[in-house]
Amino acid sequence: MTSHPATGLGPSGHPSIGDHGLIGDLRTAALVDRAGAVNWLCWPRFDDPPLFDRILDPDDGGAWQVASSAGYEASRGYLPDTNVIETTFTCADGQAVGRDLMAVPTDDGMGTQLIRIIEATAGAVPLQSTVRAGRRFTATRAPLRVEDDALVIADGDHQVRISCTAPMTIQDGVGVTRAVVRPGQPFVAVLSAGAPPGHVVDHAQRVATSTTSWRRWLADSDLPDSYRDAVARSALTLKLLTHQPTSGLVAAPTTSLPEHPGGSRNWDYRYTWLRDSSLSVLALQRLGHHDEAMAFWDWLARVADRHGPDLSVAYTLDGCLIPGEREITALAGHKQSRPVRIGNAADVQRQHDVYGHVIAAAAHCYHNMDMDTAQPAATLRQLADLAAKRWNRPDDSIWEVRSDRDHFVYSRLMCWLALDRAVDLAHHRALDGNVDVWTAQRGAIRHQVESRAWNPHIEAFTGTIDGAELDAAVLVAPLIGFLPPHDPRCRATRRAITARLDDNGLLRRYHYDDGVTEPEGAFLLCTLWLADNHTLDGDPDRGAERVERVLATANDLGLLAEQADPTTGEPLGNFPQGLTHLGVIQSAIRLEARPQTL
Numbered sequence: 001m002t003s004h005p006a007t008g009l010g011p012s013g014h015p016s017i018g019d020h021g022l023i024g025d026l027r028t029a030a031l032v033d034r035a036g037a038v039n040w041l042c043w044p045r046f047d048d049p050p051l052f053d054r055i056l057d058p059d060d061g062g063a064w065q066v067a068s069s070a071g072y073e074a075s076r077g078y079l080p081d082t083n084v085i086e087t088t089f090t091c092a093d094g095q096a097v098g099r100d101l102m103a104v105p106t107d108d109g110m111g112t113q114l115i116r117i118i119e120a121t122a123g124a125v126p127l128q129s130t131v132r133a134g135r136r137f138t139a140t141r142a143p144l145r146v147e148d149d150a151l152v153i154a155d156g157d158h159q160v161r162i163s164c165t166a167p168m169t170i171q172d173g174v175g176v177t178r179a180v181v182r183p184g185q186p187f188v189a190v191l192s193a194g195a196p197p198g199h200v201v202d203h204a205q206r207v208a209t210s211t212t213s214w215r216r217w218l219a220d221s222d223l224p225d226s227y228r229d230a231v232a233r234s235a236l237t238l239k240l241l242t243h244q245p246t247s248g249l250v251a252a253p254t255t256s257l258p259e260h261p262g263g264s265r266n267w268d269y270r271y272t273w274l275r276d277s278s279l280s281v282l283a284l285q286r287l288g289h290h291d292e293a294m295a296f297w298d299w300l301a302r303v304a305d306r307h308g309p310d311l312s313v314a315y316t317l318d319g320c321l322i323p324g325e326r327e328i329t330a331l332a333g334h335k336q337s338r339p340v341r342i343g344n345a346a347d348v349q350r351q352h353d354v355y356g357h358v359i360a361a362a363a364h365c366y367h368n369m370d371m372d373t374a375q376p377a378a379t380l381r382q383l384a385d386l387a388a389k390r391w392n393r394p395d396d397s398i399w400e401v402r403s404d405r406d407h408f409v410y411s412r413l414m415c416w417l418a419l420d421r422a423v424d425l426a427h428h429r430a431l432d433g434n435v436d437v438w439t440a441q442r443g444a445i446r447h448q449v450e451s452r453a454w455n456p457h458i459e460a461f462t463g464t465i466d467g468a469e470l471d472a473a474v475l476v477a478p479l480i481g482f483l484p485p486h487d488p489r490c491r492a493t494r495r496a497i498t499a500r501l502d503d504n505g506l507l508r509r510y511h512y513d514d515g516v517t518e519p520e521g522a523f524l525l526c527t528l529w530l531a532d533n534h535t536l537d538g539d540p541d542r543g544a545e546r547v548e549r550v551l552a553t554a555n556d557l558g559l560l561a562e563q564a565d566p567t568t569g570e571p572l573g574n575f576p577q578g579l580t581h582l583g584v585i586q587s588a589i590r591l592e593a594r595p596q597t598l
Contacts, residue, residue, distance in 0.1 A: 014058040018555040018571040021085045025102035026244035029253040032100050036067035046250045047270040053134035057331045062134030066116050069128035082214040094123020103206045104213045119186040131175035139330045151175040164189035222288040224592040231588045233558035234581035241578050247295035248272040248317035252574035258337035259573045263518030268344050269574040271322045273314040274354045278361040283582035290369045309382030313346045322347045349396040355387040356414030363421040373430045381433040384422035388441040391415035402515030407465040409453045410473035416445040417480045460496035469512040472526035485537040503566035505549040521563035521572040524550050528583035535590045547587045
């Protein structure tokens with residue numbers, strides 16, 4: 001239960017990352033805070049400029065807030081097994097329940113709709129809706145006007161309307177609506193693109209259809225008993241990060257949420273990373289969602305047809321090259337964390353682990369859902385050839401370091417995985433190619449890692465070949481089958497990483513210089529990798545302890561960021577983060593003793 005003063009936009013409230021819940025419609029997504037404010041909504045899709053941007057400029061950003069205009073206490077949660085947020089407002093004169101959602105796509109041509117409903121359950125509750133448009137990554141705020149009883153946000157080619165069941169006015173550039181709700185007299189507001197006035201009357205059907213749709217989708221999931229609720233929320237979140245029209249998956253729906261408040265580790269994650277998408281597809285497929293897996297392979301085939309087999313690290317949702325990184329000076333940054341960035345420098349990076357992630361996902365789908373590899377065969381063959389050719393070259397690693405390229409062990413391990421799974425597919429006659437070369441280079445990688453990545457002085461596999469620094473990424477070695485989890489070197493590496501990278505039960509990635517001076521939080525996926533190591537080595541209790549430590553950093557809605565402050569548990573980085581949620585799914589499945597490797 002959270003107490004709030006009277007509602008209103010302005011510097012009185014600076015919501016943190018974890019204050020937000022996520023709603024979406026498989027085309028874009030919005031972040032809604034505890035005070036009923038939509039503080040982030042890119043329009044009309046994930047990687048477009050934001051219509052509301054207050055999370056990146058708390059004092060002067062755009063937002064749409066709907067809440068009691070009197071002092072109130074609020075509690076919230078998702079409606080069970082859905083992506084609909086329900087908030088209960090309790091004030092001196094009554095109580096009301098609000099529901100925030102984005103309607104699932106239908107065939108009625110309505111397009112994206114963000115629906116907000118508040119119904120009184122007792123007494124009379126005064127409400128206020130305030131709308132201030134964001135700047136769409138420019139220096140100029142989109143103008144507002146009232147037209148046909150709707151508030152119109154006019155921004156170039158995009159015209160957005162907010163229609164509601166109460167009159168709207170514009171005061172000092174802010175759209176304002178006031179109402180009193182009583183039992184049987186709900187307040188309804190709908191944001192849409194050019195929808196006709198008066199369409200708010202169909203809200204009940206839209207809510208019912210969306211709620212049923214989410215529950216049916218989740219009911220098709222083969223959820224483990226271990227951490228069932230956390231896995232369900234993670235699955236629903238991964239689904240929300242899917243762009244249905246293209247089948248692309250964003251790593252996260254936000255940009256520039258800081259990995260350290262006030263620092264510069266602020267990146268744009270609103271694109272489709274091949275690594276993240278492959279792992280998401282694996283997690284969803286293991287829960288029984290084969291359609292999502294097949295949609296990803298269709299997406300990848302289009303990308304390969306357009307750009308050739310030498311795949312980039314990440315793409316836009318529709319398979320174009322991601323834009324280069326640039327800074328947005330018009331926004332102050334979340335908690336003064338600058339710069340605000342759009343685009344991503346990963347567009348010029350080399351990350352050789354991509355080969356392993358894509359081929360391993362294909363091999364898993366082939367063995368577990370009878371996927372026909374004929375369509376992606378050419379791409380898989382060429383990726384295996386690239387892994388065989390490039391594995392011994394330096395790259396930028398999974399961590400996308402901003403320092404010089406190096407010979408990262410994680411990248412070596414994932415190239416080994418690419419070749420191992422390609423050989424496996426060839427043995428099953430699901431893939432043809434240079435099997436002798438793949439086999440020989442797979443052996444060469446093993447020899448190098450075992451002879452030059454193992455450092456006897458620190459008794460651990462290091463982060464780089466012939467290195468002396470630890471990197472939690474090497475924890476994947478037993479997870480991909482490179483070594484058994486009970487191998488003495490794997491156990492020693494776990495001990496060393498735990499001793500040097502553990503911070504209050506969460507793991508940091510590393511301590512070496514990565515080209516960015518500011519600190520960062522603990523990386524939650526690394527902690528889950530450590531949990532999986534313990535589980536696979538016959539110690540599920542220790543594995544569960546680490547999983548629970550990660551889940552303790554989730555907000556009240558069960559959403560997880562990329563990182564967390566090890567002391568406070570505060571979520572850090574872009575939010576919610578697909579990598580962390582897919583890691584929760586993988587760890588829970590392992591705790592249920594379902595055999596799996598990456």
